[in-house]
Amino acid sequence: MYSLSSPIQSVSRVAPAYQKRLLKLGIKNVRDLLYHFPFRYDDFSKIISIVDLKLNETATIQGEVTEIENIKTWKKKMTVTQAFVCDKTGMIKAVWFNQPYLIDQIKEGSRISLSGKIAFDGVLFISNPAYERLPPAADRQTMDNESRTTSDKRFAIRDLRHTGRIVPIYPETSGITSRYLRYIIQIILSSCFIEDWLPQEIKKSKNLPDLNEAIKKIHFPDSFQEISRAKRRLGFDELFSIQLVSVRQKFQWQKQRAPGIEFNQPLIKNFVDGLPFKLTDAQRTAAWEILNDISKTVPMNRLLEGDVGSGKTVVAAIAALQTAFDGKQAAFMAPTEILARQHFETIKHFFSNQDLPIAFLAGSDCQTNLPRHFGKKEIIEKIKKGEIKIIAGTQALIQKKVEFKNLALAIVDEQHRFGVAQRASLQNNISRIKDDSPKEIPHLLSMTATPIPRTLALAIYGDLDISRLNQVPKDRKEIITKIVKPAERQKSYEFIRQQIKQSRQAFVICPRIENESNKETGAQIFSDKRKTAWLETKAAEEEYKKLSKEIFPDLKIGLLHGRLKPAQKQKIMKEFSAGSIDILVSTSVIEIGIDVPNASVMMIEGADRFGLAQLHQFRGRVGRGKHQSYCLLFSQSNSKDSALRLRALLETKTGFDLAEKDLLLRGPGDFIGTRQSGLPDLSMASLTDFELVRQAKNEATAILSKDPELKKYPLLAEKLSKFKEIIHLE
Template identity: 40%
Template sequence: MIADPSPSPPAVDWVRLQKALSIEAERGFNDLEGQQQRFSDFLNTSLRQGLHASIALSGRDQERWQSLAEQFGRYDDLSFAQRQHLVADTRRFLHQMQQSVEALPLMAAAAAGHYEAAGSRPPSAKSARPPKTTDLAGSAATESPQGLDQPLTYLKGIGPKNRDRLAKLGILTLQDALFYYPRDYIDYARQVKIRNLVPGETVTVVATVKCCNCFNSHRNSKLTIFELLVFDSTARLKVSRFFAGTRFRNRGWQERQKRLYPPGCVVAVSGLVKQTKYGINLDNPDIEVLGSDADSIESLTVGRVVPVYPLTEGVGADLVRRAIVAALPSAAQLRDPLPKALRQQYELVDLPVAIAHIHFPPDSESLSVARRRLVFDEFFYLQLGLLRRRRQQQAEQTQIQMAPTGALIEEFYQMLPFQLTGAQQRVVQDILHDLQRPTPMNRLVQGDVGSGKTVVAVVGILAAIQAGYQAALMAPTEVLAEQHYRKLVNWFNLLHLPVELLTGSTKAAKRRNIHAELATGELPVLVGTHALIEDPVQFSRLGLVTIDEQHRFGVAQRARLQQKGDNPHVLTLTATPIPRTLALTLHGDLDVSQIDELPPGRKAIQTTLLSSRDRTHAYDLIRREVAQGRQVYIVLPLVDESEKLDLRSAIEEHQRLQATIFPEFKVGLLHGRMSSADKDAAITKFRDRQTHILVSTTVVEVGVDIPNATVMLIEHAERFGLSQLHQLRGRVGRGGSQSFCLLMNSTRSEPAIQRLRVLEQSQDGFFIAEMDLRFRGPGQVLGTRQSGLPDFALASLVEDQDVLELARTAAEQMIQQDDSLDGWPLLKAELDRRYQKLMGGAILT
C-alpha cells in the first residue's frame, strides 16, 4: 500500500508527553527504557513531529521547540542537573503551548512508535485527568491545581501543621511559594576528590563508607555526635554531624542511623570545607546513599546548587525547600503580564523560566538571567505605579492658582541682605510656575546643607498668602520647627504678617487660640511638627503645604496634612542629598529641583579623621577657636552611659568636659530627652554666646543655625552614616570664618576608616550620599522605616542601578503609549497587586 504523499501532520499528544516526562522525573532522570523506545528517543521523535503539527507557533516558540528536540537527541551526554532542568523546562513549555492551542484532540498519536515507560499506560480519553506534576528533584507532587491561588495543602507533604508553619513566612498559596525567592545559594555542584579539598569551598565528595558511629557526647548531655569515616581513591575523610536534643540520645535512633550507612556503601557528601585542629572536615554536611559511584544524585541538596531561603523561628529550611520544589511545576501556569514586544526589547527571559531558575538554577548564567528578569519586574511595576500616579496628579484640577509676582514677594526680595544664588532663582521659578498651573504642585527641592532651601520655600509661602490662601510648614522635630519659626518671625515681622508655632509642647490655651485663628483665616502661616495633622487643626483656605525632611514622616502623616485643604499645592524639602536610584524609587512621582550651589563667601570645611591619641590636638584647636570668640559643637551618639557599649555618653561627657577639660569655658548640654523648654533654653544660650561649647546628641543634625560656630567634634564617628556625618558637619561653616570638622574614630576596622575618609576628601553631599548608599544600603541611609522605601524581595538599589534605569525607561514608554494601561489587562492587574505590596499597602504622597 502506497502512503499518501502529503499526509496530515499528527496532532500533539500533550498528555502522553507530560506523562513520559513525569515518569522520567520520578525514576531519577535515567533515560528509562520503554516497551518500544527509550525515553530520550521518544521525546526527540515526538517533539520533531509535533513541530510540524497544525498548531500556530510564533518564530520564537518554533526555535524553542526545535532546541528542546535537539537536546533530547543528546540526552546521553547531559549531566544529571542538565537532564533535570531540561525535563522541567520542557514540561513548562509544553504546558504553555497547550494553553495557547484550542480544541486539540487529547489522545491523537504523537508518533508512530508507542512509548510505555516502565510498563505505564496513558490514561483513557474518558478518564483523562491532569497528569501528576513532578518537582525538579524527581519526587512526585499532587496533580496540578487549576489555579495558583490554591492553598499549600494541595501539595503533597504539606499538611495543616506545615501549612501553619509556612504561613509565618507569608507563604499561603502556590503563587506565594513560587515568588518566595532565595536570599542566597550554596554551590554543591562541584564534585572533587578528598585530596583536593580546599577550606572555604562548598563541594560534593562521592566516597565509600569505611565505618559509621553515633554516640552521646561526654561533655554535653544534650548533644549527640554522628561520625562517618569515608574514603576514595585519594584519601580518607571523617564527616561529623551534631544533633541537639534529648530525643537523639535514644539508642534505637542512633542504631538506625548507623544502619543507614553500612560499611562499603557509596555516599555523596556535600558541605562547606573547614580546617579544624583535627584536620579537614565538611561542616554539617548533607549525605545521600548511592548504589554505586556512577549513580545519579537525587537529593534536593546534595551535589547541586542549593537555594537558601529566609526563615523564621519554627520553620526549617527543608520544609521551605520541599514546599517550593513541590510548587514549581505550577510555574507553567503563570501568564506573563509583560507584553512580548517589551520582553524582546529589553532581552528578558519569560516569567515561568525565571521563576524556575531563580529557585534551582542549572548554572550561574541561568541564575543571572532569571534574577535580572525578576529584578526588572520589581523596579518596573514600582516605576509604572509612580508614573501612573504622577499622570493622575497632573490630571487633577485645583482652584488654587497663584500669581508669580506681587507686592509681598517683591518686598521680601528687597528686605533680604543678600542676593539669591543662581540655583535658588532657578528653583524659585520652578515653584512659581507650578503655583500658576491648574494642577496641584507636587515638587521636591533637594539642597545640600546651607544651600538656602528655607528662603526658596518662603517665596512659595508668600505667593500663597498674597493670593489669599494659608500655608503650613511641617518639620520632623521641635528643634527644627522652632528654627524655621524663628527665621519666619524675623522676616514676617518686617512684612507685618503673623506666624505661629504649634508643637507637642504648645500650651493648651495657646493651642486653642491658634486653632481659632486658623479656622477664621486670621492666621496665614502655621509652623509645627506632627501636631499640625491632629484633628482639631482646621485651616480656612489651605493653599500650600511645605514639608521639611519629608522622608522622616510616614506616608499617612504626609497625606493627612494634605487633606487639611482642598487639593493644596505640596512643596517638600530635604537637606539629605539622595542618590538618583533612591530618588527614582522614593520620589518617582514627584517633580524634583536641586539647589546645587552654595551661597558666595562660604569656605570649605576642613575635615580631619582623628584617633584617640589625637584627642589633645583636638582640644587644643577647640581652645584656640573659643579664645578667638568662636563656638564649638561636640556630638556624641548616646544620651546615657551604656553598659553594653564602650561609648562616651552626652551626659557623662558634658560633666567631664566642664569639670576637667574646659573649666575656663561654659559647656552646655542638649539631647532629645530634654523637655522642649530646656532644649530651647540650651540653644538660646548657645546662640547668645552664653555657652562656648555645646555637648549634644544628633538632635543638632538639622535646624540649629549658629553662624559663629566653627568647630564640630564628633565622637565615635564610625557609628554614624556618611550622610548623617555630612549633615552634622553642615552645622558649622555657616559664617565667613574657616571651620573645622573633627571625626574622632575609635575603631581599627579598615573598612570603617575608608568610609570616614570619604568625608575628608569631599564636601559634595550627593557624592557622599552615593558612597553611603554603597557602604550601608538605602534603609540605613534614610535612617527610618517611615521613609516609604519599598520592600524589594530581590532588587538592590546598589547593585542593580542599571536595571532600575531600564525599568524606568520601559515604564515611561508604556505610560506614553497608554496611561490607562487598558490595552494590557494582565499588566494592569499585576501592577495593582504589586504596587500596593511594594509600597507596604500605602501609596507615596
C-alpha cells in the same frame, strides 16, 4: 498545595518551635519564606573524583563511607568527627568539629555527597564539609564519576540540596540554619503554584522569566546565569510595583485642581534684591520652577532637595511671599517643633520689611510677629479668617483643629523621611484641609537637606518633580574634617577647649549604644522606636556625665535628646543659641534644623555607626558663621569598610557626591533605612540599577495611561493592592 498566603503553621515538617524561630526572620507565611532570598551562594557544582582533588580547592566528592568515628580531644575539649570516604579512584578523610551527632546521621556503608575545601595535614582531607546522603536515584551513579553522561549528572544535581550544586546561603537566626531553610523551601516549591501577575507583554518585551521559574531559580539555580536572570525578574517586580504606586498617586494628584498664584515680578525682584546675600544660580532656577508650577491650576508636587547650607528656606520663602501677596495662605510644616520654630524665626527675619502677619503654631507653643500677644485659640481663629498669611508649625497644622481660609501652598520640610505610602497619606490630608475653597487643594512643596542619589530619586520619589540645590554660597568657608585616632583624643579635647576660649561653641554627637540582643546573624531586625530612643538617650547621658565631670568640669555642658519634652528642648536650644552653653551633647536629633552660627566644632563619637549622608548632615550644623569650623570624627572600628566610608567624608565635600558614594558603599537598604521597609534585600539591590528603574517607571506610566483602574489586568490590580499593604518605606 500551598498558596502564597498559606500560614507557615500549615507547612508540613515545620514544628511549633521552628515557627517561633522563623518569626524572628519576619516569616509568617509561604510568601515570606519564598521571598526570603539568599544573600550569597556557595559553588559546590564541581563534582570530581577523589584522585583529582587539589589543595585549597572547593569541590564535591561522592562516594561510600567506609568508616566513621567520634574522637574527643581533651586539651581543646572538643569532639572531632572523622569519616573515610572512597570512590573508584581513591579514599579521603572528612573532618567535622563539635558535631558529634553526625555519627548518627552518616552510617558506614551509606553513599554520601561532600562539598567543602580541601586541606592538608600530612595528607589531603576535606575540612568541615557540607554533606548529604545521596538519594536512591543517584546512588547508582555516584561511584563512577567519569562514566556518567551529562543527563545523569543533571539528574543527580537536581536531587541534591546541600552539595554538588550552587548552594544558597540565607540570612539566619538562632535555631534556623541555611540547611534547614533549603529543606523547607524545597518542600514548598514542590507543591506550590505561584500565579504570575506581571502582564505577558511586559515579560516578553523585557525578556523576563515567569515568576514560578524565577522563584525556583533564585533558590536552587543550576548556573549563575540563572541567578542573574531570576534576580532581574524579581527586582523588576518590586520596582515596577513601587512605580505603579508612585505614578498612580501622581495621576490622581494631577486630576485635582489648585489655585493659580499669579507671578508678581516686581514683588519677587524687590525681595531678592533686598536680601543680604546673593542667590546662587541653583536657587534662582529652583525658585523659578516653583513659581512656574504654582501659577498653574494643576497642583504642584515638587521636592526641593539641597545640600547642607544651600539655602532651601529662602527659596521656599519666595514662593510663600508670592502666595501671601496674591491674597492666599502658605503653611510651613516641619517634623519637629525645634525646626518649625526655626522656620518661623527665619521667615520672620526675611519678611521684616513686609507687612505680612506670620504665626508659629505647635502642640506646646504659639507665637506671631504681630505687635501684641495672642493666645492659641485667637491665632487659630485668625488663621481661619485668613488674617494670618504665613503659618509655621508641625504637621499638626493639617489636623482637624486648624482651619484655613484659603491655603494655597503647603511646604513640608524633611518629607524625604516619608515613603510612598506616607506621602500619599500626607497628600490626602493636605487635600482635605478645611478652608473656603473645598474644590481646590493646595500646591505641595517638599524639602529635604539630605541629597538623594539619582537612581533612588527616580525609584522612590517617582511621583514628585525634583529641584536640586547643588551650590552653596561662595563666601562660605570649607569645614576642616579630620579622623581622630584614639591616641589623639586628649589633643582633640584640648583643641575644643581652645575654641571655646575664643568664644566659640561645640557640638558632641553620640550614637546609640548597641543592643546586644539584636546581633543575630543575618536576622532582619525591626527595631522598636521607643527602645532606640532610650538607647540613644542613654549614650548621650553617659557622654554628658563624662564631659561635665571629667573632661570639661569648668565649662557649661548641655544635653539634648529626643525624649525631652518640647519645652525642655526649646529651652536648651535657646541657651545654646544665646551662648550660655559651651558644649551641647546630643543624639542624632540635631541632624536637621539646628542653626547656630557661633558653633565651630562638631565632634562625632562612633562616627562609623552613621551613614555618610547623616555624617554630612552633622557636619553641616557648623560652618554657618564667619569663623573657620571643624568636624572631628571618632571611631573605635577597625573595619576596612568603616575606614573607607570615613575617608570618603574627608575627600568628598558635596552632599550629592557623598550620597552616591554612600549608596555604593552601604547599599540602598541601609541608605533609606529599609530595615523597616518591607522590601527584600534583593529588591533593594535593584535600586542601584538605573536602567531597570527607568524601564519599570516607563512600563508603569504606559500601563496606567491606557488603563488607570487596571480593569484589564485584574491580577496586577490585586498585586498592587497587596503591595501597598506590605510596603512601608522610610
